[in-house]
Amino acid sequence: MSEPDSDDSGRTQRLPLIERERDSAGPASHDAVPTLREEDGGGRAGRFWSARRVPAALVALVVLGCVGLLLYDVAAVRAGHPAMRWRRELADGLATRPLDDVWTLVGAGVAAALGLWLLLFALTPGLRAILPMRRTSADVRAGLDRRAAAMILRDRAMEVSGVQSVRVAVGRSKVRVRAESHFRALDDVRADLDTVLAAAVRQLGLSAPPRLSVRVGRPARKG
Numbered sequence: 029m030s031e032p033d034s035d036d037s038g039r040t041q042r043l044p045l046i047e048r049e050r051d052s053a054g055p056a057s058h059d060a061v062p063t064l065r066e067e068d069g070g071g072r073a074g075r076f077w078s079a080r081r082v083p084a085a086l087v088a089l090v091v092l093g094c095v096g097l098l099l100y101d102v103a104a105v106r107a108g109h110p111a112m113r114w115r116r117e118l119a120d121g122l123a124t125r126p127l128d129d130v131w132t133l134v135g136a137g138v139a140a141a142l143g144l145w146l147l148l149f150a151l152t153p154g155l156r157a158i159l160p161m162r163r164t165s166a167d168v169r170a171g172l173d174r175r176a177a178a179m180i181l182r183d184r185a186m187e188v189s190g191v192q193s194v195r196v197a198v199g200r201s202k203v204r205v206r207a208e209s210h211f212r213a214l215d216d217v218r219a220d221l222d223t224v225l226a227a228a229v230r231q232l233g234l235s236a237p238p239r240l241s242v243r244v245g246r247p248a249r250k251g
Contacts, residue, residue, distance in 0.1 A: 159171060203229065205241065
C-alpha cells in the first residue's frame with residue numbers, strides 16, 4: 029500500500045478556507061516555497077473578498093430588462109408607432125413636476141440609497157464570517173469560520189474548573205465570553221478564563237487576534 033502524499037492537497041482539506049495564489053509564470057515550485065516572516069510584516073493577511081454573484085446577477089437582470097424595454101420603445105417610435113404610455117407619462121412628469129415635489133424627492137432618495145448600497149458592495153470585502161489567518165507562505169491564504177472559532181474557544185472555556193455553561197460570540201475585532209460558575213469564587217474563575225482563552229485565541233493563528241472580553245456570573249435560580 030502506498031503512503032499518502034504529504035503535499036499541499038493534504039493541508040487544504042484540513043483548513044476551513046484556502047486560496048492558492050500563483051503568479052502568471054506558472055505553478056509555484058514545491059522545492060522552494062517562499063515563506064513570510066512575521067518580523068518582515070508579511071504574516072498579516074487582509075480579509076477575503078466575496079464574489080457577490082447574486083447581487084451582481086440581480087443588478088445585471090434589472091439593467092438588462094430596463095435597457096431592453098427602452099430600446100424596444102425607441103425602435104417602435106422610429107418605425108412610426110406611438111411611444112408607450114409609461115414613457116410619455118414619465119417624460120411629461122419630468123418636464124412639468126417641480127423639483128420640491130414629494131414624489132420627486134422620494135424618487136431621488138431611493139435612487140441615492142440604491143447607489144450607495146451598490147458602492148458599499150463594491151468597496152467592501154464581504155465574507156464577514158471568515159476570519160483571515162496569519163500567512164506563513166506566500167502562495168497560501170487561509171481563513172477560519174467564526175462559528176468554528178467560537179466552538180474551539182467554548183470547548184477550552186468548559187475545561188476551566190467551576191464553569192457550568194459558556195456562551196461565546198466571535199467578532200472581527202472582539203471575542204465576547206459570558207460564563208456561569210456554580211462554585212469557586214467568580215474572580216478566580218474569571219482569571220483562569222482570561223489566561224486559558226488568551227492562549228486559545230493566540231493558538232487560532234489569526235492575522236489580527238481579536239480582543240477578549242470575559243464576564244462571569246452565577247446561574248439564575250429557578251423558582
